[in-house]
Amino acid sequence: MISIKELNKDKLDDFFQYLKIHLSENGQKGITLFQPLSKNQSELSDEWKAKFEDGMNNKNEGIGWRKIWVALNEENKIVGHIDIRSQNQLNAEHRVLLGMGVDSNFRNLKIGQNLLEFIIDYCRNNRKISWIDLQVLTNNIPAIRLYKKMNFEQLSITKDMFRIDNISYDYTSMTLNVEN
Template identity: 50%
Template structure:
């Protein structure tokens, strides 16, 4: 059984360990490249930690705020995450950006759908949030299918957005009206 729990500050180290492991699966051993991160340069763990730490201590409406939920199994291990965060422009405070991921050995079990439904409900109940936006690498068809299943509409594509390890990848923008 998987439960979705709001992140607590004391979980930062465990979350960063999980996220570092999750991102290390990016494009490896047959996994889809789901983040525009070069295998050559890898992950900067201290930047990752700072980005989340700073965003998570800020309140809604403050520049750079972020809200995070964790998917945990019966052993209280993190197996997935989903977060929403502000746009840098204060005039876009009615919109949030979505990010999410599930450990490779827990995919295809409905965890992504469960987390997405949880956050859609949260945004729907939060008067100040009207739109849930995301960017997904265009090659990640499984993720695009999941978002489409929950009503996200494709609003744009940028071909050749990223050049990762000398390979071109596109980006797809999607949005969901939660007002």
């Protein structure tokens, strides 16, 4: 049984521990590259921690805010997360950027789908939000398949967006209108 809870500041250290492990798996044997980072770059930096913490402090106002929810298993361990954040430009307050991940030991249990269903409902019930946008590495077929299942529309593919360890990666942009 999985529950989804908004991340509070008192659980931030637990979240950072989960995120540290999650990022360390990026591109490891048998795991698709899910962040545009090399294996050596896939670590939780103080800069990343600050972005999460600063975003949580902004309280959904203006540019720079972020809301985070975590999926907890029966032992109250974080096994996945989903977050939305503001677009970092003026006059785009009606759009949010999506980020998410699931612990590799808990994949294929519909946790990602449950997190997406939760966030889509949250955004549909928030009158300020009209669109959920995301970018995903084009080689991350399981993620793209899930986003399409949840009715995200593919907008574009940016060819050769990243070159990681001398390998070219494309980037797919997708969106979902939550006003419908």
